[in-house]
Amino acid sequence: MSAAEYLRITGLHAFYGESHILHGMDLVVNRGECVSLLGRNGAGRTTTLRAILGLTGSRTGSIMVNGRETIAMATHRIARLGVGYCPEERGIYASLSCEENLLMPPQLGSGGMSLEEIYAMFPNLFERRHSQGTRLSGGEQQMLAMARILRSGARLLLLDEISEGLAPVIVQTLGEIILQLKEKGFTIVLVEQNFRFAAPLADRMYIVEHGQIAQEIAQGEIHAKKELLQEYLGV
């Protein structure tokens, strides 16, 4: 494995109870790269993120995180390798205030952002810091779900549908934040439905279909492969 690789998934199968969702997933994410997983609903993109953290039912194959095999590890041990997860449903805790939500994930390693840096990046969260987590607006909750994993020192960010259901101006802000995070050297896996949001941010894109990678598209190839994208995503 090359030093640049941060995440390598090989032959990954994952199940929820009886249903077989991932059928031999293979993908690589390099250090500092932003990779987007595109595809239709139910293609297996969210399951891929959940499987990385061991949140699915049984899983087989190989998932290397920063050079460590994690397929047999408990969820909390995988997280401690420096994996930050922002789930699709955002997962804001109703029983915790905004700031408690932000401080909840324990320190996984050094190099996390300080609370000041986070509030500078998300000024709304500073204003709402004493509010109950679930009293925040949809956009603020999304910001909080992202901000929460920046403090912990996680270097690999798994972001699931962060642009979903938000106003265009907030989606634009989120795009700018992703660019700042790339500059700070975070490695990002972006699961997206919204091709227009993901296209300018991603260094590479994978198209997921039927629980497998159907296509890999580099940033430079987007124009050339427009028809292919249309066929898979209907955009």
Added chain:
Amino acid sequence: MGQLMLGLVNGSFYAVLSLGLAVIFGMLNIINFAHGALYMMGAFLAWMGLEYLGIGYWQALVLAPLTVGVFGIVIERTMLQWLYKLDHLYGLLLTFGLALVIEGLFTNGYGVSGQPYSIPAELSGGFNLGFMFLPHYRGWVILASLAVCFGTWFGIEKTRLGAYLRAATENPKLTQAFGINVPLMVMLTYGFGAALAGFAGVLAAPVIQVSPLMGSHLIITVFAVVVIGGMGSILGSILTGLGLGVIEGITNLLYPAASATVVFVIMAIVLLVRPAGLFGKEQ
């Protein structure tokens, strides 16, 4: 006045016991029917410690809850942990069975007649408050229970560990995905809940006869307290426990025949008006 004080003492036991049940239910989703048996174990361990090993009250107050807590952890690791994915009913049945086994073993060994346990010398006697006589030991039970309840409430609501606990109660999988060892927290929570029951048992030992059935006498009332307060509510179980103890005491004064049923009448009324309990959140 004396009845009121007796009510507060009973209420203190209700509060500590229902607090343990609430903490366990919140985190493990298990309705811990073994709680009365764990309470009885606490009292019995105190009695056995004095009888066989010469361990006094104050040491027993620490050692017995610790032992009961460790016993709880063993139960959680060997049995309860396999039930979390199943319906509440399985946890209830298993813990109910455990309660019967534990009580049966103690009954076999010691019979059902109570063993006397005397009040420690430091706490015998009482204050004359002018309008009533307050035995020192009763005052101590109320104070110690309040301190333990407040400490637990503070730990859960105001500290960092408590924030982990609340997060893990609300969304265990996501909390584990942030790097927190949730299975370990669940294990320690059950151990802590069991230790609370053991603590109440030691506190109760000098007030009532130490008997294998002392737990099953109390536990039904404690469950009513938990239902009235709201399943899983920390503050609710503490306040309801104390409040109902007092109400029981007052009823005993006004109409003694109703004192054993008043809690259940209140439970029925509360369930009609607020099905989630006084402090519970509607789902």
